Amino acid sequence: MEAEPRELDREDFWAACAAPAVEALAACATPEDVERVRVRFLGRQSPLSLALRRLRDLPDERRRQAGLLGNRTRTALEEALRAREGELSRAAAARRLEAEVVDVTLPGRRPALGHPHPLVTVRREVEAIFASLGFTVADGPEVEGEWYNFEALNMPPDHPAREMHDSFYLDARAGPDEPPGRLLLRTHTSPVQVRYMLGRGGRLPVRIIAPGRVYRRDEDATHSPMFHQVEGLLLGQGVAFSHLKGVLTEFARRLYGPQTEVRLRPSYFPFTEPSAEADVTCAFCGGSGCRTCKGSGWIEILGAGMVHPRVLEAGGYDPERVSGFAFGVGIDRLAMLRYGIPDMRLLFEGDLRFLDQF
Ligand code: PHE
Numbered sequence: 001m002e003a004e005p006r007e008l009d010r011e012d013f014w015a016a017c018a019a020p021a022v023e024a025l026a027a028c029a030t031p032e033d034v035e036r037v038r039v040r041f042l043g044r045q046s047p048l049s050l051a052l053r054r055l056r057d058l059p060d061e062r063r064r065q066a067g068l069l070g071n072r073t074r075t076a077l078e079e080a081l082r083a084r085e086g087e088l089s090r091a092a093a094a095r096r097l098e099a100e101v102v103d104v105t106l107p108g109r110r111p112a113l114g115h116p117h118p119l120v121t122v123r124r125e126v127e128a129i130f131a132s133l134g135f136t137v138a139d140g141p142e143v144e145g146e147w148y149n150f151e152a153l154n155m156p157p158d159h160p161a162r163e164m165h166d167s168f169y170l171d172a173r174a175g176p177d178e179p180p181g182r183l184l185l186r187t188h189t190s191p192v193q194v195r196y197m198l199g200r201g202g203r204l205p206v207r208i209i210a211p212g213r214v215y216r217r218d219e220d221a222t223h224s225p226m227f228h229q230v231e232g233l234l235l236g237q238g239v240a241f242s243h244l245k246g247v248l249t250e251f252a253r254r255l256y257g258p259q260t261e262v263r264l265r266p267s268y269f270p271f272t273e274p275s276a277e278a279d280v281t282c283a284f285c286g287g288s289g290c291r292t293c294k295g296s297g298w299i300e301i302l303g304a305g306m307v308h309p310r311v312l313e314a315g316g317y318d319p320e321r322v323s324g325f326a327f328g329v330g331i332d333r334l335a336m337l338r339y340g341i342p343d344m345r346l347l348f349e350g351d352l353r354f355l356d357q358f
Contacts, residue, residue, distance in 0.1 A: 008054060008066040014073040017048045021077055025084050030092065034085040041077065048074060118358045119228060119347055122335040123211050126230050129254045130209045133247060135232065138208040140192035142215070145174040146181030148191035152314035153271040161270045166217035168225075185215035189231035190271060193307075193326055196233065197315025206235035206324065211331065221343045228331040235307065235317060235324030241274070244304060244325035252280045252301070255334070261287070263298055272305025272326055283337055292337070299337060302329040 007013040021041035028034045041048060052070045055063050116124070127137060140148075146157075155161050165187035172183045192210035200206055210231040219225050234247070249262045260283075264276040279300050282293035289295040304327035309319035332344050339358065341347065346354050 008051065008058065008070070009062060011069055014048075014051070014069045017051055018073050018077050021048075022080060025080060028084060028088060031085050031089045034081055034088060038081050042074070042081070048077070115358065117347075117355065118335050118339055118341075119331060121358070122338060123228070123230070123331055125255065126251075126329065126331065126334070127209065127211065129251055130230075130232065133250065135207050135209045135234075138192055138196045138210045139212055140186075140189070140195045140210065142186055142213055143170065143183055144186035144191050145178050145183060147174070147179035148194050149184060149186050149188075151179070151181070152194040152311065153190050154308050154310045154314075155270045159270060168215050168217060186212075187216050188214050188328060189229040190326070190328060192231050193233045193271075193311070194315050197235075197312075197317060200316075202316050202318075204236055204322065206233055208233050219345070221345070222333075222336075224332065224344045224348055226348065227344070230329045230331055232304075232327040232329070233307070233324065234326075235312075235322050237322060239323045239325060241306060241325070244306070244327070247325075248278050248302070248304065248327065252278075255338075256280060256283050259286070264304075267303060267305075269303055269305055271308050271311045272303075273308045275303070275305035278302045278304055278327070284340070292340075301333060301337075302327050304328070 018041075021037060024037045024041070025034065028037060040046060043049065048070075052074065055067050055070060058066060131137075149167075150159070150162055150165075151157070167187050168185040170183040170185070174181050174183060189210050189212050192208075192212070196208055196210070197206065208231075210233075212229065212231075213226055214229050215226050216223070217225060232247075234243070245262070245264060248264075252260045252262045259281070261281045263279040265279065267275045267277040269275040277300055279298035281287040282290060282297050282299050284290050284292045285297065287297040289297045293299050304325065307324045307326050312319045312322060312324070332347055335341065335347065336344060
């Protein structure tokens with residue numbers, strides 16, 4: 001008969017089985033650590049389980065007593081493990097909550113909102129005014145042929161007015177299906193008049209505006225090598241200079257206010273006859289004279305005139321039957337006046353410190 005293991009009867013034996021587990025439990029930092037302690041100290045090969053298995057060999061009376069001690073130890077250990085595990089998972093949850101906390105009372109972050117460029121704002125306003133007067137929007141290419149940019153507009157190759165338009169020429173000529181000549185960056189939006197007339201095939205009415213970029217070799221505070229114009233063209237039967245003045249006055253008053261006056265000064269453009277330049281009452285001083293209008297009380301905003309018979313012919317219209325007017329507005333100048341911008345180049349530098357002010 002095997003020596004009876006007396007140790008199983010002793011409370012301190014069972015306490016010793018549990019002690020390292022209690023110590024390991026104290027060192028646990030996560031619920032996973034606790035699970036490892038459970039396997040090691042309550043698993044099938046743990047000293048406690050082995051001791052409990054040895055209870056079978058004891059005689060009845062002692063087995064009951066020792067069993068009581070052993071089972072109490074196991075229950076206490078299980079209890080301690082559960083408690084520790086609960087404690088650690090609550091702590092982990094609290095840490096997670098802490099880390100993920102969202103203060104719903106904080107004000108939101110505003111996304112940086114963009115806005116239209118001041119030139120776009122002014123262009124849209126101009127378009128809206130003319131749309132309400134029955135004009136539609138047309139456009140044409142920025143790389144243009146000499147014929148459209150000059151010749152069809154009554155500026156033959158040796159015409160001195162070509163020098164007024166210091167042009168950017170390309171190293172290329174118009175294609176085989178186009179009127180012959182060099183290609184250039186258009187110096188004004190007037191070639192759109194010709195393109196539109198030709199596309200219209202002699203029909204009336206013609207009532208368009210054509211906003212777009214134009215290019216000239218010129219740069220200072222009031223000139224930029226790239227700038228913007230809005231061309232206007234209206235053709236019909238019996239269209240007279242008074243109609244031109246009426247439309248321009250309506251345009252200026254809608255843009256700058258009902259008190260605005262329009263003054264037409266005789267001028268010269270090869271593609272209109274008679275020609276005029278239009279001034280409006282200076283928006284800064286109301287006409288009394290200031291720095292912006294150089295003391296005159298007037299500011300020039302556009303060129304205009306009655307479409308020259310040769311231009312009507314080039315566009316396929318009979319000057320005996322059809323008349324009309326055309327105008328060309330510098331939108332950059334309109335924007336400068338509207339917003340008090342002292343240097344045109346500011347409009348094209350893309351500097352947000354400038355643009356954010358609009
Ligand atoms: N094309 C002219 C310019 O660029 C403006 C203009 C257009 C004048 C239409 C008269 C008629 O200066």
